[in-house]
Amino acid sequence: MSVVKINALAVPAEMREELERRFAGRAGMVESSDGFEWFELLRPMEGTDRYLVYTRWRSEEDFQRWQESQAFQAGHARAAGDAAAQGAAEGHGHGQAAGPGHGQGHGHGQGPAATGSELWSFEVVQSAGRKQA
Numbered sequence: 001m002s003v004v005k006i007n008a009l010a011v012p013a014e015m016r017e018e019l020e021r022r023f024a025g026r027a028g029m030v031e032s033s034d035g036f037e038w039f040e041l042l043r044p045m046e047g048t049d050r051y052l053v054y055t056r057w058r059s060e061e062d063f064q065r066w067q068e069s070q071a072f073q074a075g076h077a078r079a080a081g082d083a084a085a086q087g088a089a090e091g092h093g094h095g096q097a098a099g100p101g102h103g104q105g106h107g108h109g110q111g112p113a114a115t116g117s118e119l120w121s122f123e124v125v126q127s128a129g130r131k132q133a
């Protein structure tokens with residue numbers, strides 16, 4: 001049974017653009033992780049201020065494996081800042097110039113764009129979808 005893992009991010013208004021830029025330049029490694037099924041970055045419109053990072057996995061184990069992987073750490077090197085999420089690599093977490101090089105210059109470069117995060121877990125009970133032509 002698939003599981004959905006949603007990371008709910010608190011993002012100050014002035015950091016929204018920066019957050020979206022970072023995701024646009026994200027490592028993209030999640031796609032090649034075993035058991036990965038779906039990803040969406042959801043921008044809040046009404047009812048909440050939080051961005052949701054929606055991911056769906058074949059199983060809990062697949063998600064756990066990804067979270068412990070290099071791929072996760074690489075994808076979060078910038079997000080981690082000095083706080084080093086889960087003991088992520090590189091002491092200062094912004095070693096990666098992997099993004100498309102739109103410099104993180106102006107003032108709010110290096111640390112996390114989010115001021116808080118909360119992980120929500122769900123089992124998929126039912127689903128439906130439709131491919132657009």
Ligand code: HEM
Binds near residue numbers: 028029053078079116
């Ligand atoms: C410590 C809490 C977390 C924060 C503050 C955070 C924030 C971020 C940020 C800002 C990015 C953009 C990449 C970058 O900045 O270089 C990112 C990438 C991503 N995050 Fe998180 N994240 C956290 C934990 C998680 C968790 C638990 C999940 C699981 C649902 C998740 C799912 C993702 C995915 C799928 C990507 C794209 C990675 C890729 O393309 O390989 N994040 N995160």
